[in-house]
Amino acid sequence: MATQEATDVYEEFEDHVRRLTYVGDAAGVLQWDQEVVMPEGGTPARSKQTSALSTLKHELLTDDRLGEWLDELESADLDPEREAVVREVRRDHERAVRVPSDLVERISETTSNALPVWKQARQEDDFDAFADTLEEIVQLKREYAEAIDPDRDPYEVLFEEYEPYLGLDTVERVLERLRDELVPLIDDIQDSDVDLADPFSGTYDEAAQEELVREALDYLGYDWDRGRLDTAPHPFSSGTQFDARVTTRFDPEDPLDALGSTIHEFGHATYTQGLPREEYGTPLGDSRDLSVHESQSRLWENHVGRSQPFFEGFAPSIADHLGVDADPRALYEAANTVHPDNLIRVEADELTYHMHIVLRFEIERDLIQGDLDVAEVPQVWNEKMEEYLGVRPDTDAEGCLQDIHWTHGSFGYFPTYSLGSVLAAQLFAAAEDDLGSLDGRVHDGVFDPLREWLGENVHRHGARYTTDELIREATGEEFTADYFLDYAAGKYRSLYEV
Amino acid sequence: MATQEATDVYEEFEDHVRRLTYVGDAAGVLQWDQEVVMPEGGTPARSKQTSALSTLKHELLTDDRLGEWLDELESADLDPEREAVVREVRRDHERAVRVPSDLVERISETTSNALPVWKQARQEDDFDAFADTLEEIVQLKREYAEAIDPDRDPYEVLFEEYEPYLGLDTVERVLERLRDELVPLIDDIQDSDVDLADPFSGTYDEAAQEELVREALDYLGYDWDRGRLDTAPHPFSSGTQFDARVTTRFDPEDPLDALGSTIHEFGHATYTQGLPREEYGTPLGDSRDLSVHESQSRLWENHVGRSQPFFEGFAPSIADHLGVDADPRALYEAANTVHPDNLIRVEADELTYHMHIVLRFEIERDLIQGDLDVAEVPQVWNEKMEEYLGVRPDTDAEGCLQDIHWTHGSFGYFPTYSLGSVLAAQLFAAAEDDLGSLDGRVHDGVFDPLREWLGENVHRHGARYTTDELIREATGEEFTADYFLDYAAGKYRSLYEV
Secondary structure: OOHHHHHHHHHHHHHHHHHHHHHHHHHHHHHHHHHHOOOHHHHHHHHHHHHHHHHHHHHHHHOHHHHHHHHHHHOOOOOHHHHHHHHHHHHHHHHHHHOOHHHHHHHHHHHHHHHHHHHHHHHOOOOHHHHHHHHHHHHHHHHHHHHHOOOOOHHHHHHOOOOOOOOHHHHHHHHHHHHHHHHHHHHHHHHOOOOOOOOOOOOOOHHHHHHHHHHHHHHHOOOHHHOOEEEOOOOOEEEEOOEEEEEEOOOOOOHHHHHHHHHHHHHHHHHHHOOOHHHOOOHHHOOOOHHHHHHHHHHHHHHHOOOHHHHHHHHHHHHHHHOOOOOHHHHHHHHOOOOOOOOOHHHOOOOOHHHHHHHHHHHHHHHHHOOOOHHHHHHHHHHHHHHHHOOOOOOOOOOOOOOOOOOOOOOOOHHHHHHHHHHHHHHHHHHHHHHOOOHHHHHOOOOHHHHHHHHHHOHHHOOOOOHHHHHHHHHOOOOOOHHHHHHHHHHHHHHHOO | OOHHHHHHHHHHHHHHHHHHHHHHHHHHHHHHHHHHOOOHHHHHHHHHHHHHHHHHHHHHHHOHHHHHHHHHHHOOOOOHHHHHHHHHHHHHHHHHHHOOHHHHHHHHHHHHHHHHHHHHHHHOOOOHHHHHHHHHHHHHHHHHHHHHOOOOOHHHHHHOOOOOOOOHHHHHHHHHHHHHHHHHHHHHHHHOOOOOOOOOOOOOOHHHHHHHHHHHHHHHOOOHHHOOEEEOOOOOEEEEOOEEEEEEOOOOOOHHHHHHHHHHHHHHHHHHHOOOHHHOOOHHHOOOOHHHHHHHHHHHHHHHOOOHHHHHHHHHHHHHHHOOOOOHHHHHHHHOOOOOOOOOHHHOOOOOHHHHHHHHHHHHHHHHHOOOOHHHHHHHHHHHHHHHHOOOOOOOOOOOOOOOOOOOOOOOOHHHHHHHHHHHHHHHHHHHHHHOOOHHHHHOOOOHHHHHHHHHHOHHHOOOOOHHHHHHHHHOOOOOOHHHHHHHHHHHHHHHOO
16 A cells, blocks of 8 residues: 555544544543442433443444454554554454454343342352352353454453453463462461551541542642542542543541552552543553553552652651551551451452452453353352461352452453552562662652653553563563562561561 | 334334434533533543534434434324424434534534634623624524525524524514513612612621522422532533433622522423433433423522522521521512613523523524624624613623623524523413412422422423423413513512512
């Protein structure tokens, strides 16, 4: 194809892609509204609106012209940025056209109907009441994976919905290392006599906690002109580089929960705010997939917000708003206390969290690969909890029924949480390699150098690079769990003197 | 067409219509978000998202298949409800297909660019700086009207965008009567020696005012499960029968402003909440056009919220929240004080408001019909202000530059405000004809009978009837200004003893 012709085709193609993005982002606004401000009675209309946008988006994505443009552009001589756009859109287009729309509808209907079934089963601690539904979802997701690629491992195909560029072998390798190295560390911590400090007691007013987390967002450099903070039952962040919002929630007894969760969402939002504005509408202005996004939230949450230098700088604010005049060291210890006997993933500490993920990964992979029956899930869950964390749930409500993900049909999502933590450690080490130790700057409340380093090495690229390329570009190395395991061992062995 | 075939066609048609509605309502959520919660930096992305939805909606509305279904259904034997749906969709479809998309784009671009020009002209009190832009908008809107119907009066065609079923002759007849009968009444009031009470002085805390208007919404029976209250610089209501939200604003010196404005939006939202839920997505579940919508807001704002019985019941709440322990009569007088020397429409009282509308109507009609040059607008405006209200603006900023409507290209919108008031009086009279005087119930804070009467006679019909049919169904009469003029004369002659 001649250069001028390719340019013309590219422009038509790009207009279409932008439109697709805008419709998707409009749906994101509806979703934010539903979770944050919508009155309860609004659900029936909102479902219709969301579903109409989702159908329109699907039609734009599966449009025959899009396939033709992609064919033409793949044989043209494009610059690397445009090649990246073509690569990302091809991937989404292929996945969308390969799945028959009646299967999409069946999955949507089944998971939608599954929600109340799961809720009731969890409430009544009755896994059997949910088993048939879960079996149906597993079958549908296997069918879904097979429609996309009948020749590849179905779990890998599902996992690629969330993280397309790391490969199942990498995930398995990384998660096995986490299991093999963290289980003994957690064992040692359980045997430790050290009691970490906890300067909090009683309850803390929601308004005071909100002032505190707003101040934390200021302190870290959140751009309020392109964001806002609200509360939501399940904190999340959403939006675009022009409007990247965060949410949080408040536990009256545990103000560090809101603080950590807010800093986590700040990390996501800072990534989003750092995407190039002039590229809004194409993958060059969109974030990389879930592992990278999660690395940004975990980096700020754990490597900054759970560090001793952070509390050295931020302790006065905690004293101001909560009236807790604690030593920074005591705050640091409180933020890093390990609770191996905790059964609930979303309440887990930084360390044992990964065991919750490994367990879910192993179970969901085996379910999809056909190596585990749905009926066996409770037993396997409890055995693995005992093996990895030394604790056994008394009920399935506190065990295999606790998470919503499988009810949504989100098989392959869980591993991205741990991959994000692992990548956070690798990126933080690379940043310190370039900038020198960040302890002093974090102590002084100076976060610009880190934010700029992440902006330069991660955010500004959007989805220009694949995940593995982005990691190599930013760190000079392949993806590795070394940094995370070093960080975890160093921090927790020192805290617990083991 | 055979019955079964017509049913099948109707179903396909209705699916398409519902989808169109859902996309429009999704755009409504984005609009609410933009005006109420969006951070300032969000504008560039929001414009793209809104414009993408607007294009998709336009494509759905001008879809050739929709035209074919309409042709087929118009020759089929449908029940009256389905006939009404076909009638409403035909109207929107025709208007959309007749206007060339490049004209739509030129209007959108011109009005979008006009906004900062108008703002600056208003700020600098420089009409000449806005004149060329206004001229361009007038020309484009004439072109627009001609595209829709070259054989009809262009102003009537534009007016029908907002109120398709009352006809320009009716509007002219009604607005002339308002002018002819209200001008002498306002004259008499100006000559009156009566000073109405004003129990308010100083400033009132925004939080206290918000508690007060929330209590007013409770008191009137707003369904919070399907709505919410927020603040916005220009109060509005929006949403669906599942989620009908209101906004208000607070003037520290004038708490009755927020109260009146909130009750006004309550009227709109109560109409929306009263639309049949099972019909959501088609015109049967959508509101009738602007005159009817405005009649609902004005009925609650003026006939209920500005009545003496209302203040008899609600005075204790005003005392509670604002610390103003005033006589109900004094509150009634304060809420109904006439200010003929006020120059600003949005600050006008219930009575002189209509002179602001008549003036705008006469000017915009003459502009569109080619009987007035843009350059003459300031002079004609000032002359009419003097003639109708006995006051002459010193500046165009307080005169013909005060409203945003023409900058938006909204010619034909203004009259619906007065038509709404006129219809409110007619409906309120019909309700009292059926239910007996409502004074006692309003005094007692019992609003269910009125809300149910409106629900039964107006809300539940959606757009089943044309405006004129709906008025006949609800009141047993043709649309008439008699009731409004009786009400206005009775109320204000008594208040001012003239």
